Every structure is written in C-alpha cells, then in structure tokens.
Amino acid sequence: MDKPEIIILVSGKRKSGKDYICEKVKSLLGEEKCSIIRISEPLKKLYSEKHNLDGAELMTDGPYKEKYRLDMINWSDEVRKEAPGYFCRVACEAPSKAVWIVSDIRRKSDIAWFRDTYTNKIKTVRISADVEVRKSRGWKYTEGVDDVESECNLDDFNDWDIQISNNSTEECEFAVEKIISVIRN
Numbered sequence: 001m002d003k004p005e006i007i008i009l010v011s012g013k014r015k016s017g018k019d020y021i022c023e024k025v026k027s028l029l030g031e032e033k034c035s036i037i038r039i040s041e042p043l044k045k046l047y048s049e050k051h052n053l054d055g056a057e058l059m060t061d062g063p064y065k066e067k068y069r070l071d072m073i074n075w076s077d078e079v080r081k082e083a084p085g086y087f088c089r090v091a092c093e094a095p096s097k098a099v100w101i102v103s104d105i106r107r108k109s110d111i112a113w114f115r116d117t118y119t120n121k122i123k124t125v126r127i128s129a130d131v132e133v134r135k136s137r138g139w140k141y142t143e144g145v146d147d148v149e150s151e152c153n154l155d156d157f158n159d160w161d162i163q164i165s166n167n168s169t170e171e172c173e174f175a176v177e178k179i180i181s182v183i184r185n
C-alpha cells in the first residue's frame with residue numbers, strides 16, 4: 001500500500017498530553033513504522049530563517065519562543081491567508097513511514113487540508129484533560145495564547161473519530177490502546 005497508510009490527526013488543549021500520548025503510540029508501533037509530524041516545526045524553521053533568529057532556540061518551550069509567539073502567530077496567519085495548507089504541506093515532505101501521527105492539529109483548516117490531500121487515510125483524535133490536571137502539568141491560563149484561534153479553533157469541531165481523556169495513567173493506557181486499535185484495523 002502507498003505510504004502513508006494511515007494518518008492520525010491529534011488535537012487537544014495545552015498540556016492535555018498530546019505529545020506524551022503520541023510518543024507512547026510511536027514507541028509501541030516502532031520507529032521504522034511510525035513518524036510523528038509537528039506542523040509547528042517547519043513553521044518555526046521558516047519564521048526563524050525569515051527573521052534571522054535562532055531556529056533551535058525557537059523549537060524549545062523557553063522564554064525565547066514566548067518572546068516571538070505573538071508575532072509568529074500573526075506571521076503564520078498571513079501565510080495561511082494565501083495558502084491555508086502551507087505549513088501542513090511542508091511538514092509532510094520528510095517522512096516516508098506507514099503511520100503518521102500529527103501531534104499538533106490546531107485549526108479546522110489543518111484538518112481540511114489533510115482530508116483534501118489524503119482523503120480516507122485520515123483519523124481524527126481529540127485528547128482532553130481536566131483543568132486541574134493540566135495545571136498540575138504546568139499549564140497556566142495565558143491571555144493571548146489560550147483565548148486565540150490557535151488554541152480555540154477546534155473547540156466547536158465535532159467530527160472526531162476518537163475522543164479520549166488523559167487524566168491518569170489508566171486513561172492514558174486506554175487512550176493509547178484505542179489509537180493503536182484504529183491504526184491496526
């Protein structure tokens with residue numbers, strides 16, 4: 001079968017555990033079979049090249065990224081106005097594995113691009129966690145981050161193939177099993 005065979009699009013609020021769950025799925029499937037794609041990677045790379053910034057530092061979660069976050073969002077919105085799937089397309093250029101897991105789906109336009117491009121290979125996953133749990137993982141409500149489109153655009157999206165919560169080890173194990181079973185079926 002042509003690669004990829006299946007693409008799992010993962011969305012969820014900050015600190016719901018998207019990366020954590022995606023890494024667990026990948027380690028169970030194996031490095032040779034599965035790639036994790038992060039749309040934010042080419043976005044940050046292109047932004048840093050355009051603005052002569054330290055691309056590696058921008059990839060981390062530190063103050064450097066926070067300093068440029070708003071301008072980066074505004075710049076990426078301008079790019080999306082011209083080509084809504086631009087960053088999705090660049091993010092998909094590298095991997096050639098059978099299973100792709102896109103760990104940072106944030107907008108309806110991201111999902112629309114993947115559906116248009118890869119049609120029936122797409123499965124959508126929404127991960128949630130309680131506010132108190134997210135706080136215990138380091139989340140703090142931040143104006144300009146938690147109340148903008150990049151965090152809220154999918155709040156009213158209802159067409160998820162899988163909806164899972166990740167408040168505990170048990171829920172996480174169940175979530176991982178559910179994603180694996182969708183990939184294997």
Ligand SMILES: Nc1ncnc2c1ncn2[C@@H]1O[C@H](COP(=O)(O)OP(=O)(O)OP(=O)(O)O)[C@@H](O)[C@H]1O
Nearest residue numbers: 013014015016017018019020021137166168169172
């Ligand atoms: N089920 C879990 N059990 C224990 N720790 C967890 C669990 N889920 C997530 N974590 C931890 O919570 C923190 C946040 O998780 P993660 O980075 O995966 O969230 P995220 O949704 O990708 O966040 P962001 O959108 O901010 O990148 C990490 O330190 C991770 O190790």
